[in-house]
Amino acid sequence: MTTTAQYVTWREGADILEVNRSSFFYFVQTGQIAMEAGRGPRDNRYSLDDINRVAKRRTQKDTPRKGKRRVKPAPVILDWLSPRDIPAILRLDQLVYDEIFLAEMERYRQWSEKNGQLAMAAFDAKSNKEVMLAYIAALPIDESVILDIMRGKREETSITQDEIQTYDRPGAYTLLANSAVAHPDRPDLLYKVLYRMVEEWINRYPEQYVTRIYAQGVSKRGDMLIQHFFMQPRYDLARNAYMLDLSRPGASKLIRLFQDRLKAKAPLPPDLQPTYESSHETPK
Numbered sequence: 001m002t003t004t005a006q007y008v009t010w011r012e013g014a015d016i017l018e019v020n021r022s023s024f025f026y027f028v029q030t031g032q033i034a035m036e037a038g039r040g041p042r043d044n045r046y047s048l049d050d051i052n053r054v055a056k057r058r059t060q061k062d063t064p065r066k067g068k069r070r071v072k073p074a075p076v077i078l079d080w081l082s083p084r085d086i087p088a089i090l091r092l093d094q095l096v097y098d099e100i101f102l103a104e105m106e107r108y109r110q111w112s113e114k115n116g117q118l119a120m121a122a123f124d125a126k127s128n129k130e131v132m133l134a135y136i137a138a139l140p141i142d143e144s145v146i147l148d149i150m151r152g153k154r155e156e157t158s159i160t161q162d163e164i165q166t167y168d169r170p171g172a173y174t175l176l177a178n179s180a181v182a183h184p185d186r187p188d189l190l191y192k193v194l195y196r197m198v199e200e201w202i203n204r205y206p207e208q209y210v211t212r213i214y215a216q217g218v219s220k221r222g223d224m225l226i227q228h229f230f231m232q233p234r235y236d237l238a239r240n241a242y243m244l245d246l247s248r249p250g251a252s253k254l255i256r257l258f259q260d261r262l263k264a265k266a267p268l269p270p271d272l273q274p275t276y277e278s279s280h281e282t283p284k
Helices: 011-017 023-027 048-064 083-095 102-114 143-150 189-204 219-228 251-267
Strands: 046-047 076-080 117-123 132-140 172-180 207-217 241-245
Touching: 011 023, 011 048, 023 241, 046 048, 076 189, 083 102, 083 117, 083 132, 083 189, 132 189, 143 172, 143 207, 172 189, 189 207, 189 251
Parallel strands: 172 207
Antiparallel strands: 076 117, 117 132, 132 172, 207 241
8 A cells, every 4th residue: 555745835844843944944955854846936845754754853852861961053253265265165065075176176266366255154263264164155257157157158167267256346246156065064054154145245235236146056955045045947048047136026035135125225226126117016
């Protein structure tokens, strides 16, 4: 006799686990809870068996043991990556991927010499920035270069130092989000790093602002992380290509917060204005 696997919404799953949305999707992104794709991100469903297994494991883990006290996460420092941080990047990449990307790191060194604000990282506060726990990189480059990379005409490592833009000029920028890595014990730090990057862009506005962010899902976990921010698939470029158009209303709480903060600071420029005429239109 075969049984049909049961799937529930993320809200039902989060209620079972007694966690918030971001914590629930951490279990999804790390492969602990299987997802059944729906017609859109809001229609996705999640394995009830997996949710119950995680709940059981959490209950066992939270059972206090005699003589042991719960350890608070180590304090962290958030800062921009610099060329001198490359050894720390290599150690984190080796831990996460079991591989050292020497060619990529040499290219990053060249990029960061051109622009020292390409990637934000979380460091163990007690390590004098020698232990990196998470980082996110977003490259400001011409949109035509990004599209060539999305279409597979170029590799990311082919981006030259000259193609990396600095934040000296006013106006619009397009970003290629090319890395998001976190220590297995501190996946929560990706969101802290991302929030800090958002704050930096709010500080730059209105002199400088982002219109579009592109990303590629190169792994199951990365693809799920991208979907978490409701980036639109760009199947015209590649099956794993995504884009976030910041002139559209954000479906993600973080993106909505970002857009609201920009509007509160200064009027939106034309290329960040919504493309529809009225906010009271009814979808057809």
